[in-house]
Amino acid sequence: MKKPDLSMLAQWIEPSLVTALESRRYLRNEWCRRRKLSTLETLWLMLQYLWTHKKPAFLKSSIWLLDNLTYHGLFPFPHFVRLVRVFPLQSLHWFYGKLVSRLQTAYKNESSRWHGLRLIAADKTTLSLPESKSLWKRFRSHSGQQGLGPISAELCCLFDIISRAPIHFVYDKVCTSEHKLINKLIKYIKKGDLILLDSGFHYSVTFNKIMLRCAHFLIPAKKNIRPKVLRNLGEGDYLCQIKDYNSNTDINVRVVFVYRKGFRRRRLITSLLDPVRFPAAELANLYHMRWDIETFYRDFKHTFRATSWHCRTPDSFHLELLMHMISICLIRIAMVHAGKLVNLYVGHLSFARALTETRLFFKILVSTPDLLLWCSIWKGFIHRCSKHRVRIKPGRHFSRNQQEYRRKSRGLEIKSRGRKIKYAEEPLITRDREILKDRNGNLFLLS
Numbered sequence: 001m002k003k004p005d006l007s008m009l010a011q012w013i014e015p016s017l018v019t020a021l022e023s024r025r026y027l028r029n030e031w032c033r034r035r036k037l038s039t040l041e042t043l044w045l046m047l048q049y050l051w052t053h054k055k056p057a058f059l060k061s062s063i064w065l066l067d068n069l070t071y072h073g074l075f076p077f078p079h080f081v082r083l084v085r086v087f088p089l090q091s092l093h094w095f096y097g098k099l100v101s102r103l104q105t106a107y108k109n110e111s112s113r114w115h116g117l118r119l120i121a122a123d124k125t126t127l128s129l130p131e132s133k134s135l136w137k138r139f140r141s142h143s144g145q146q147g148l149g150p151i152s153a154e155l156c157c158l159f160d161i162i163s164r165a166p167i168h169f170v171y172d173k174v175c176t177s178e179h180k181l182i183n184k185l186i187k188y189i190k191k192g193d194l195i196l197l198d199s200g201f202h203y204s205v206t207f208n209k210i211m212l213r214c215a216h217f218l219i220p221a222k223k224n225i226r227p228k229v230l231r232n233l234g235e236g237d238y239l240c241q242i243k244d245y246n247s248n249t250d251i252n253v254r255v256v257f258v259y260r261k262g263f264r265r266r267r268l269i270t271s272l273l274d275p276v277r278f279p280a281a282e283l284a285n286l287y288h289m290r291w292d293i294e295t296f297y298r299d300f301k302h303t304f305r306a307t308s309w310h311c312r313t314p315d316s317f318h319l320e321l322l323m324h325m326i327s328i329c330l331i332r333i334a335m336v337h338a339g340k341l342v343n344l345y346v347g348h349l350s351f352a353r354a355l356t357e358t359r360l361f362f363k364i365l366v367s368t369p370d371l372l373l374w375c376s377i378w379k380g381f382i383h384r385c386s387k388h389r390v391r392i393k394p395g396r397h398f399s400r401n402q403q404e405y406r407r408k409s410r411g412l413e414i415k416s417r418g419r420k421i422k423y424a425e426e427p428l429i430t431r432d433r434e435i436l437k438d439r440n441g442n443l444f445l446l447s
Contacts, residue, residue, distance in 0.1 A: 005366075005369035006038075006040040006041065006044055006365075006366060007040075007369070007371055008364075008365040008366070008368055008369075008371065008374060008377070009040055009043070009044060009365050009366065010040055011371070011374050011378075012330070012361075012365060012378075013043070013330070014102075017095065017098055018039055018040060021039050021091055021094075021095050022038070022039040024088070024090075024091040024094065025039060025088060025091055044366065046323050047323070047327060047362065048362075049310075050320075050323055050324065050327055089315075089318060089319065089322065092319070092322050092323075092326070093322065095326065096322060096325055096326050096329065099326060099329035099330065099333065100165050100166070100167055100329060102329075102333060103160070103163040103164075103165040103329060103332055103333060103336065104160060104163055104165060104167075106163065106333075106336045106340075107162045107163045107336075112162045112163075113162075114194065114286065115277060115278060116192065117192055117193065117194040117216065118160070118162075118190070118192060118193050118194065119160075119161040119162060119194055119196070119286075119289065120158060120159060120160055120161060120167065120189070120193055120194070120195050120196070121158075121159045121161055121195065121196040121197070121289075121290050121292065121293040122156065122157070122158050122159065122182060122185060122195055122196075122197055122201070122293070123156070123157065123159075123197075123198055123290075123293045123294065123297070124154055124155060124156040124157075124178060124181055124182075125154070125155050125157075125297045125301070126152050126153070126154055126155075126174060127152065127153050127154075127155055127171075127301075127306070127307075127309070128150045128151070128152055128307065129150070129151040129152065129153055129309055129311065129317065130151070130309055130310070130311065130312065131150075131151060132151070132311075132312045132313070134312065134313045134314060135151050135311070135312070135313070135314065135317065136151050138173075138314045139151055139152060139153045139173050139174070139314075140173055140174075141174070142174045143174075143176075152174045153171050153172070153173070153174065153317070154171060154172055154173065154174050154175065154181060155169060155170075155171045155321075156169065156170050156171070156181035156182060156184075156185060157169040157293070157296075157297075158185045158188055158189075159292070159293040159296055161196070161289050161290075161292050161293075162345075162346075163332065163336070163346065164292070164296065164332055164335075164346050164347060165329060165332055166296070166325055166328065166329075167188065168185055168188045169321075169325065170184045170185060171321070178198075178200040178201050179201065179203050179205070179206060182197075182201055182206060183206070183209070186206070186209045186210060186213065189210060189213050189215045190213070190215065191213065191214040191215065192214070192215070193213075193215040193216070194215070194216045194217070194218065194272075195210060195215060195216070195217050195218070196217075196218050196219070196286075196287060196289065196290035197217060197218070197219040197290075198219070198220070198290070199219065199220040199221070199222060201219060202219055202220070202221065202222050202225075202269075204242060204243070204244035204245070204246070204251060205244065205246050205247075207244075207251055207253075207271070208244060208247070208249075208251065210271070211251075211271055216270065216271045216272050217269075217270065217271055218268060218269075218270045218272070218283065218286065218287055219268070219269055219270075220266055220267065220268055220269070220287075221255065221266075221267040221268070221269045225242065227240035227241060227242050227253065227255055227269075228240060228241045228242075229435060230252070233254070233275040233280075234275055234280060235280075236256060236257035236258075236259070236280065236434065237254070237255075237256050237257075237275055237280045238254070238255045238256075238434075238435075239252065239253075239254055239255075239273065240252075240253055240254070240255045241253070242269075252273065253269050253270065253271060253273075254269070254270050254271070254272060254273050254275075255267050255268070255269055256268045256270070256280045256283050256284065257434055258284045258287075268283060268284065268287055270283060292347065299328075299351045299352070300324070300328065303351060303352045303355060304324065304327070304328065304355065306324055330358070331351070331354050331355060331358050332346065334354065334358065334361075334381065334382060334385055335349050335351070335354050335385060337382050338354075338382045338383075338385035338386035339386070341382055341383070341386050342386045344386070344389070347390070348389055348390055348392065349385065349386070349388060349389055349390065350388040350389060350390050353385070353388030354385045354388065357381060357384050357385050357388075358381075361377070361381045364377055365377070
């Protein structure tokens, strides 16, 4: 197979970024010998192996590199390269940051913000890694499995809801506490950010650190806390006070009761204390956008097949994880252009279909040497991505009662004549039991 011309790949990534990345590799003195692959060839090798999950298909597309490739386990690398220094991680981190900044620049206007605040979310997930001595020594398994479970690592990601870009990520050993990883991400939160968190991150120390960075948070309250009520701001809206026992200080927060048909009522805690600028109804609808990070993890682990890893060492795991994030950013950049073409939000386009189109586009890039065809190839790729949209069903919700959900899906709602109704609807929770008064006359919120 003739060696392909990878100049079209440079056009996709951006020629200035490729040139800067090449200069950074020379400054780092990445490989000790003069014979080495160029930056484009290295990136092509990483992306091709990331998107080709079958080894025969990868070998067929890499015949022009077979003389320079050897194998250690499942991941190929040039035989004249030291294993530890396949690609400098600092340069890849710089490249990843540039791609994220491109995504965020595309949605830098005021219309992409909520009341002037940038919407971000944070959550964690667990990744199962291959069996390896070095990976076992670094990550271990969950403590609840007595050392007999699979090697697992926890990934915590800071996610931009509007641009759908993973801003930053950290990973560590699996732990039942969710406060260790989030503390490493707080330093990346900027002034004017509103971070949406899951109830597992409910910790007063975390609240203080977020507020010290002039940012805000929105999180469901735990069931076992009863904030002290300072005053009523409206129907189901209260200004409360919670105790930080680490610093022995009080934090003023706002608690909003959320009622939704078929669900138990919830309490949302936020640092946005102005009820006029930030209405309670908008906060209740805003928190549902936190589910976008759950769909991101679904795309990352299942659509992108990040459940099967090829790494054997912690460094190679970091490299592979970083290449996954870089690939996601490249696909998101194409989806942003596709969304602007049809005047749609990037979240309304299908990531799975865009990944399929990207694989086809990647093959066209390395098989077409003529740079004059770049504009037509890119426009065709963007046009195809804009056709695949996510089916949005407004007003759809599912009850937490699984028996009720199964009864509806199986068509068992219609009962025969004369039979008593077995499943009676639960009475709605009345809103007059939101406050509890103690003996001293202090008011506290119920769960």
